[in-house]
Amino acid sequence: MKITVAWPAARMVAVPQRVPRAASYALSDPIAPPKPLWASADWSSYPMNLSGAIRNRLMKQRSTPSHALATSTTIGSTFPRRLIANVAVPNTPLVSRAIEYVRDYSEPYLFNHVMRSWLFAATLAEFRGVPYDPEVLAVSLLLHDLGLAEAFSGPLRFEVESANAARAFARKEGLDERRAQLIWDSVALNSTPSIGLHKESEVALCTMGIGVDWGGGWCYDSIDDHRMKSIVEAFPRLKMKERFTRTICGIVESRPETTYDNFARDFGERFIPGYRRPSLVDSLLNSPFEE
Numbered sequence: 001m002k003i004t005v006a007w008p009a010a011r012m013v014a015v016p017q018r019v020p021r022a023a024s025y026a027l028s029d030p031i032a033p034p035k036p037l038w039a040s041a042d043w044s045s046y047p048m049n050l051s052g053a054i055r056n057r058l059m060k061q062r063s064t065p066s067h068a069l070a071t072s073t074t075i076g077s078t079f080p081r082r083l084i085a086n087v088a089v090p091n092t093p094l095v096s097r098a099i100e101y102v103r104d105y106s107e108p109y110l111f112n113h114v115m116r117s118w119l120f121a122a123t124l125a126e127f128r129g130v131p132y133d134p135e136v137l138a139v140s141l142l143l144h145d146l147g148l149a150e151a152f153s154g155p156l157r158f159e160v161e162s163a164n165a166a167r168a169f170a171r172k173e174g175l176d177e178r179r180a181q182l183i184w185d186s187v188a189l190n191s192t193p194s195i196g197l198h199k200e201s202e203v204a205l206c207t208m209g210i211g212v213d214w215g216g217g218w219c220y221d222s223i224d225d226h227r228m229k230s231i232v233e234a235f236p237r238l239k240m241k242e243r244f245t246r247t248i249c250g251i252v253e254s255r256p257e258t259t260y261d262n263f264a265r266d267f268g269e270r271f272i273p274g275y276r277r278p279s280l281v282d283s284l285l286n287s288p289f290e291e
Contacts, residue, residue: 085234109238121209140186157258163188
């Protein structure tokens with residue numbers, strides 16, 4: 001049985017409009033950087049399928065107190081660090097600008113979502129000892145839902161709009177093309193775990209951090225209770241289930257052609273009367289070729 005929901009009409013804007021800021025979060029004093037791990041990693045040979053290995057090790061470490069892990073993160077020595085919700089993250093101008101950027105253009109619930117996703121991903125990397133580029137991971141997760149903001153909406157599926165906006169931000173900040181493209185991949189593939197989990201560690205961690213915040217996602221049980229409580233208290237969910245559903249359903253109604261091959265389709269099939277995606281089977285069987 002389908003559920004009919006009255007969604008508010010989409011508003012058109014000529015220029016980016018900023019939204020009210022979410023509640024401020026508390027930061028601790030900077031932490032002395034550890035010995036670098038990710039900087040010396042062989043990126044070409046690093047195993048990309050992190051999901052099984054991370055889950056096995058994380059479940060063994062779940063009983064370790066979060067405060068005991070805060071000084072063993074894999075962030076390289078070239079990056080100063082600070083604590084956000086008891087999670088060590090890079091304290092660099094790039095990351096600070098990314099936080100302000102997404103805060104200025106996102107609704108509070110969405111800002112809190114990307115912050116939690118980033119902190120969950122950093123926690124998973126910390127527990128696992130995964131070598132990664134912490135600035136790339138931070139920018140990817142912080143900007144991964146820009147396409148849901150009115151200022152960045154467009155004709156493409158929202159993950160691609162988000163990826164394009166994130167890459168443009170990275171280029172403007174002076175990142176080289178390799179790192180900018182890695183950000184694009186991390187954002188564009190964040191909701192496609194069957195691909196994202198088999199790519200570079202930044203892409204896989206981006207997918208997994210978002211999956212944790214989704215609720216029943218990958219490695220949710222790997223975050224210890226103390227760390228989970230600290231992150232959620234610092235960045236409350238603000239009725240994310242309801243608000244995210246409304247946002248995605250708005251896209252399904254206004255741009256259904258962008259939803260047929262991704263998770264937004266599930267929202268359309270459940271909540272939007274008359275929504276029906278074309279079948280690729282029909283495309284094949286009705287092709288004009290004679291056989």
